[in-house]
Amino acid sequence: MTREQYERQDDFESGYEVKGYTSIATELQDECEANDSVLYPIHIESDAYHEEGAATLIRWFEEFVEDYLGVPFHSCTLYFSGNRSIHVHVPRFISGEDQREYLKELAETFNVEKTADLDCGLYSSKRMFRLPGVEHAKTGLQKVEIEPEWSEDRIFREANGTTSKRPDSYQALIRRVFATQSSLKIDSPDTNLCPPFDLFQILDGEKAVLKFESGKRNIETPLIEQTEYPENPPESITWLQYNAKEFSPYARADGNGRSVAVVKAEGGTFARENVRDGAALVPAYFYGARSCAGEEFTKADEHAPLQLSARDFEKWDYEAGDNVVVIGGQSRNSRIFSVDSWQATVIGHALTGEDASREAALDYLESEGYDVGSAGSSGGTTNSVTAGSNTTSDYVAGVQTANSEAAKFQQRAERDGIDTLSHDERWRVACRLLKFGWEQAWEWFKTQFGTDFDAEITREQFRSIIKAFPEDYDHVQPPQ
Structure with a gap:
């Protein structure tokens, strides 16, 4: 916060009194977020302690910290939550809302690529964290600092027998995490300022703040965009590829399966004003597509745009004429790969018609040697697929x-x-x-x-x- 904002909060007894529709603390944080002046300390957490064990969680943390964030894992501080999770405090900040969103996408990508279970919900703008020494409401155990090499028995012994000194404030905890890192300090730590204003006179901002390069490319608004449907049939096909209702591989993903779409790309990525907040779109011909919700939001033998998430846009490297399969879902980090024209036709038939299904398309892709993911196969179930005028039953079982x-x-x-x-x-x-x-x-x-x-x-x-x-x-x- 600015000094003026800090003094406004300091006028209140605790800083959490309600002022108008919300507390003064929330009001000030809203202002900081709107000005893009928030520094977020990086935390990592997983609630899969009892399912996966401490060793697996710590392996995930180390890979994510070192390979995805580029931070030495030995500089991090680890805590057992007192119940079912391990927390990692990483001595780095990220700056601004875009970087916060990208950190969340990075964690979601890690989960998909490593089949991990990091908690991505904590990367929200107003997430609250329990301080070390605070007891867990369910177990009565304190949040205690642990070492990566400790066994699970040692972790529980420490949680049961340790009485941790609780920091006076979250600011005091942040100071401990960062100021103890000599590599992040400037040469002369002397300052005339009082806490909390002195922290960034002690720290080297260039080293303490991570800056993610998302690799995002600019998306042009196409010249083809127009308001009226053209009368000339050839022109109408192109118009539909840019202006028809787009297909989203991620719609209705919550609680449903994955989407499957097979398309022929008809041009480069573009964006339309007021459509999906300027999301990347690809002009395409759809052999077939089924959304995460199954029969809802389908496309069959039609021209329309294909929507891409930020992560899918970054890895989209296909040209006009390429046949592409997109297997999407809640992570918004799809499996994308090329297929030949015959495979595209078969997958399109698998996704359309009375007896078609996403599982039939995924089974066919798996039989062709494509990695559709552990959740993609239907596990050997048989399906019926409409193929032109003929119906092929149990076709997957017949593909040897x-x-x-x-x-x-x-x-x-x-x-x-x-x-x-x-x-x-x-x-x-x-x-x-x-x-x-x-x-x-x-x-x-x-x-x-x-x-x-x-x-x-x-x-x-x-x-x-x-x-x-x-x-x-x-x-x-x-x-x-």
């Missing part, structure tokens, strides 16, 4: 390991030409594609061969495959 190799042959044909495949390799691709129906397999070979496509030979080969493995292809109906 050999088909992963067949998928590579298929990708090579699409990339380098079907002439690069041997007869046996083409036959294995045909076995794979027929799992999804006669029409899809037929159209693929017709496209690859072009003018050299021989309908009679293709029909003969397809029928011989179905005859050789009737149980695998009993759902495929050859045309009369």
